[in-house]
Amino acid sequence: MKKFLRLATGVHAPDIYLLTLLGSKLLSIPSHNRVIALLGERKSCFKCLPFQASLQNTILMYNTPPFNNNDCVTVVTLQDGHASKSEDEDGSPKNVFLKNLNALYRFIYPYACFGVLIATTSNSLLPVEKLADLTPTFFIGLLKPLVPLVLMHIYGVAVNQVADVEIDKVNKPYMPLASGEFSMETGIAITWISALMSLASAIMLQSPPLVLGVIAWLFISTAYSAQLPFLRWKGNSFLAAVCMVFMCGLLPQVPFFFHVQKYLLGRPMEITKPLMFASAFMTCLSVAIAFVKDLHDVEGDREHGIQTLSVMLGKEKVFWLSVYMLSTAYGAAVLVGASSSFLLSKLVTIIGHATLLLFLWHRARNVDLSNNESIFSFYMFIWQLYYAEYLLIHFVR
Template sequence: MNIYIVGLNQLFDIEIDKINKPTLPLASGEYSPSVRLTGALLFELQSFGLGWVVGSPPLFWALFISFVLGTAYSVNLPYFRWKRSAVVAALCILAVRAVIVQLAFFLHIQTFVFRRPAVFSKPLIFATAFMTFFSVVIALFKDIPDIEGDRIFGIQSFSVRLGQSKVFWTCVGLLEVAYGVAILMGVTSSSLWSKSLTVVGHAILASILWSSARSIDLTSKAAITSFYMLIWRLFYAEYLLIPLVR
């Protein structure tokens, strides 16, 4: 489903990507739009097919809601193309990354795989709250390298409206706050091993983020893009710490 959403977004962003990301397959002419559309639709059908075969209601609803939001985000039709609005675009990303992924997959494992009652655990609540911060940051940061093309094509991202530097340091600040809250949660844990691992783990990730942020050259598109990929690595690293929360 994620491949479908990304593929659809690139399909409707060809002209913007010729300015912002000219090496992408569609923007560079490596693939034709028809090939990309066929591929996106095939992945969408495979996604729904797997969800249907598995037969898990939480998993299927996660796929369906992701499909609706991902489509509305990109397609250039009346009442859609939600990415034009910075706030609505951020809400789409937040809904999928922070809420649907955490809640639906948790319910899938608990109620469908293990056949247990749905009891919202501390790690789930922590994951949803923490990933809310991360989703906001991803929604804000992804537009920082794309400010030139977005401005030309009328995409009113926060980077276009507020400037790259202000959005960059807002993102860094939000993530550092999230890591600070995570460390405080670890300190209050009654489990010594959980306290040690979560405090040290989040402190290390926060240090990596701050050290990288201080050395970045905001005039370099390559440096900004590299930092954005660091944010994604930190995002997935968090899933190694979430199960340790007690």
């Protein structure tokens, strides 16, 4: 197991100083006649102090995102020549299970998984026209498609991490594959299992919109990440944005909307105003997510020859392009609300989107583009805007 530490310069034995990465937490860390003690907070030093007990080398630093670009990942070897391990690696089934469960949780990008669950659930409610539609059978039918949804999401993040493991060692060294918590074989197994199970579960539901949606998701996820001829679309800014439009803007919405409309409520498939608005708005929001996502990966992308828009134009231009794009979307949403003939719809749509626009500009003015922590915080804020929109779309009438 690798640990994420950085040797500080100008320090001599016998005291060894280790510079922490941003976000590190100190566990009980005994080592052979030494123990590491915390001396400070952010970017602080750890000092090896004498420790009289006879203990094995058990050093491990667990880190959480985001990291600054000048942080590096180094496997540190103690003076006695042994690499460190975690103190709680006692091999018990419980500890191994909890450790793997925690790694799997981080592996699937929970905030993105939560986002597609909200998107799908919200859009599945758009075809509902009256309270009589909300029967127990409807809610059971609403839950079933969430199984292939989660599985296809896991496939998307898994194939991306398998393909980008070397890049993630620079950009995201805390991820399970990059850190060594998961082996490459484990990552590949998760990728194949999630792909096959998502397709199988969609076929079992006997819903053509769902099956087509899953197939489209699997193809676009593969095209985005896989290092195969004519694929690896993430290396092209335009194609990368197209992929995000489908994976965040269209596929979590359209197939599930038609599935509920036709195969749960028994109505003919038709495109409604709320669906058109949701698809258009989320398309714009998804492109902004794609652009901001790459801001804190510039160093690793440039090193591996991935020509994202942030690499080509620079962080500042891409950041403000994303902000202006989102502002345009919110402005359009206010106009859509103003055109509604329903007073409640008009008020909620106008006030809700205007408020989110103000929050957006407040956060944007306080972003430090030289600090990856600040960039990542803004990126997560955009995901919060993504979540909030799925409440507001129900008032678009």
